[in-house]
């Protein structure tokens with residue numbers, strides 16, 4: 001069987017929202033340690049998030065047969081080769097699915113990178129659209145956390161954590177996405193009051209600009225946000241991938 005459909009809450013307890021152990025998707029901690037599966041293999045602190053347009057079920061069903069892109073190494077721009085992978089859970093529409101995440105290895109750097117589909121965020125169980133819907137409702141001022149969490153079918157504490165993190169990072173995210181919007185030829189963002197609203201406005205402006213480019217419109221705003229941030233939209237660590245990756249802003253390649 002290529003994948004398992006596990007209904008929530010069989011795969012985790014209430015309040016948990018980690019889709020995968022931290023070391024699998026690359027953390028600053030993990031980058032200091034050898035990958036246990038490969039002995040001497042170093043694990044990148046930066047996951048590569050590709051703008052996967054597939055529905056979660058279609059991606060899960062395809063297993064290793066998904067038409068994965070093979071972007072260049074984010075550190076040295078050299079060629080990457082497929083190098084094992086792992087399975088992790090994602091939750092969409094209240095159900096957990098197990099998906100395959102390949103790893104790509106750079107021989108030059110001796111580092112492997114997880115290649116995450118953009119419907120995931122690093123270390124988060126829920127898909128980008130679920131998290132984004134809660135952020136848009138609550139940080140946008142439309143309602144409180146509790147009704148948004150109920151509508152999204154996620155535990156209250158989980159949703160509250162997303163909103164807190166998004167607001168805490170709101171100014172940083174707002175500045176970064178506003179810059180992406182301008183770089184893509186979009187409108188300049190006038191920051192509204194409140195860090196969360198600023199971040200929302202900037203993500204929206206950047207996606208509006210990106211949607212005019214081939215391939216991006218069908219991906220949707222929250223997958224776009226995950227792709228641009230390397231899955232770290234609401235990560236604890238505040239290292240911005242557009243600084244980590246080659247010391248310049250990074251736009252993931254668009255699949256053919």
Ligand SMILES: [Zn+2]
Nearest residue numbers: 073076106109
């Ligand atoms: Zn490299």
